[in-house]
Amino acid sequence: MSALASFLQKLEVKNSGLPVSALRNPDLEPIPHAKRQWAFWSFFAYYGLPNVSAATFSIGSALLSLGLNIKQSIGTIIVGNIVITLYTIMNSNPGFKYHIGYTLEQRMLFGIRGSVIGIIIRVGLSVVLYGYLSWLGALCLNLIFSSWSKSYMNMKNTFPESVPMTTRDCVAFLIFQLIQMPFSFVKPRKINTMGIVFCFMAMFSVIGILAYTVSTNGGPGPLYYKGQDLSANQRAWTWLLAITVWYSGMSPVIANQSDYSRYGSHNIKMQIGVALGVFITGTLAPVAGMFSASATEQLYGEPLWLPTDMALKWLQDGYTAKARCAVFFIGLSFTGTQLVVNMTQNGYACGMDLAGLFPKYINITRGTLFVQLISWVVQPWTFFNTTSAFLDSMTSFGIFTTPIMAINVIDFYIVRKGRVSITDLFTQDQNGAFWFYHGINFRALAALLVGIALGIPGLVFSVQTDLKPNAAMNNFYSGYTFFTVIVSGALYYILVLLFPIKQRVGISDEKDYFNAFSPEECRNLGMELYSESFDTEYLGLETGGAKSRVYGIGSQNHTPVSQRSSKSEAPVVVVETAAEKS
Numbered sequence: 001m002s003a004l005a006s007f008l009q010k011l012e013v014k015n016s017g018l019p020v021s022a023l024r025n026p027d028l029e030p031i032p033h034a035k036r037q038w039a040f041w042s043f044f045a046y047y048g049l050p051n052v053s054a055a056t057f058s059i060g061s062a063l064l065s066l067g068l069n070i071k072q073s074i075g076t077i078i079v080g081n082i083v084i085t086l087y088t089i090m091n092s093n094p095g096f097k098y099h100i101g102y103t104l105e106q107r108m109l110f111g112i113r114g115s116v117i118g119i120i121i122r123v124g125l126s127v128v129l130y131g132y133l134s135w136l137g138a139l140c141l142n143l144i145f146s147s148w149s150k151s152y153m154n155m156k157n158t159f160p161e162s163v164p165m166t167t168r169d170c171v172a173f174l175i176f177q178l179i180q181m182p183f184s185f186v187k188p189r190k191i192n193t194m195g196i197v198f199c200f201m202a203m204f205s206v207i208g209i210l211a212y213t214v215s216t217n218g219g220p221g222p223l224y225y226k227g228q229d230l231s232a233n234q235r236a237w238t239w240l241l242a243i244t245v246w247y248s249g250m251s252p253v254i255a256n257q258s259d260y261s262r263y264g265s266h267n268i269k270m271q272i273g274v275a276l277g278v279f280i281t282g283t284l285a286p287v288a289g290m291f292s293a294s295a296t297e298q299l300y301g302e303p304l305w306l307p308t309d310m311a312l313k314w315l316q317d318g319y320t321a322k323a324r325c326a327v328f329f330i331g332l333s334f335t336g337t338q339l340v341v342n343m344t345q346n347g348y349a350c351g352m353d354l355a356g357l358f359p360k361y362i363n364i365t366r367g368t369l370f371v372q373l374i375s376w377v378v379q380p381w382t383f384f385n386t387t388s389a390f391l392d393s394m395t396s397f398g399i400f401t402t403p404i405m406a407i408n409v410i411d412f413y414i415v416r417k418g419r420v421s422i423t424d425l426f427t428q429d430q431n432g433a434f435w436f437y438h439g440i441n442f443r444a445l446a447a448l449l450v451g452i453a454l455g456i457p458g459l460v461f462s463v464q465t466d467l468k469p470n471a472a473m474n475n476f477y478s479g480y481t482f483f484t485v486i487v488s489g490a491l492y493y494i495l496v497l498l499f500p501i502k503q504r505v506g507i508s509d510e511k512d513y514f515n516a517f518s519p520e521e522c523r524n525l526g527m528e529l530y531s532e533s534f535d536t537e538y539l540g541l542e543t544g545g546a547k548s549r550v551y552g553i554g555s556q557n558h559t560p561v562s563q564r565s566s567k568s569e570a571p572v573v574v575v576e577t578a579a580e581k582s
Contacts, residue, residue, distance in 0.1 A: 043273030051281035060290035080246035095258025103356035113439030126350035135380035137338030143331025198336035221294030251398035403451030433504035451488035
């Protein structure tokens, strides 16, 4: 046992003497004011990048396969962008106001122990999506290598036909995975500049592809003029499903919002950046993709949906200096886009979540390396075999994240009135605000499970086409973007009314124990500015003549003041005097 204890001790996260326990490490704490530097362009790029990625460029294939035409698909995208913007802004404030991420939000919603549920859901999605976007990144990287070498472009495929990938794609996938790994050691807040650069590069690439294909074809092509023969009832439900397809691809980003809104330096700039990032890029890329695919159908006899397929076609038709230069720029911009999107939304997100599950042993870097090493097991190359496979994967993501988003909005704004005790997020004390019943908030858990359960049958019917579908369940699945929000949100509020939360509802910390808030924020929150004297309270010493009770942080592994590396690092503590307790 002593050898095992020694081994585990060596595995513990090293944080220069800062407190680490079963519930806490520095990667989970509120972001200090000096490190919150994301403003308009950072949030514009954060939401612009997934919209101008290769996957979003090809989303039109999924929308048109539903039976809509291009004009109707554009309408669903615009409505979907409105929904995405509203959901994102509503889901931002726990992160922006209190500078905490998704992982701590789960403790706020489901309880200190129940938070494992929401965290595991996102860990699972992160692993799948990391592999998915890595494969797309490999296809983009192929463009760069193909523009350098004609031999690489024409590499002989050594895999049998039963394997749904080529040797060239496999090589690019392995290289792209290796390129991503060093970014595990980059702080998530520092990747914003790189994101802004690649966002605009990808926007120029999207515009260039659109201009070239339409001008070369002499018009938008046959898909643009294609009609549809849906009845009024079918069209209504198809519109709902199309909005859901568009929303669902962004739903993990919406759920993740607090992970990055906590880096925001100005609320209005963040909201404007989100709105414009969603609307400008979220309309430009899919519309350009549909017009370009329509033009390529007339040019090449079949529509090309992925920008990588279009660019490789240009090289194959003529390996000229002009074509190679254009393909290199397109490949570089989309490769960079895939890298930043994958790291921010899946790599770092999984790292943050695993740090919440195992704070003593995992930080963001270790958690990100974990998802990078196992993401290949989902076999992402199988996602691109058919349009239906792509559509099913896109529409299923939001089933699991939308209920969490709805519960979060109701809990933060209505139940807690926008006031959260951060210190209670790091305690297993039964009087803590987020202990609920044995560490689990069964109200939120019930609302989550009901929301997910109602969406599962529709997903099953969409995958198992040999089953006779239930019309009501199919319709719920088509519109779960709206229906799940209503069901899970309303059910959670009703359960709170029937079974009121008794622990410290609508209470925020009286003092800035984390040295995370600016003087202006402290004034607005009625919070006392950080003082070194708070370290004494953290150690549970007597203050002000009253015996203080300190909420634990999950273990007795408290770090004495003398061992702390910097006075700027504040303790996690709630001090409650005997008078306050009574």
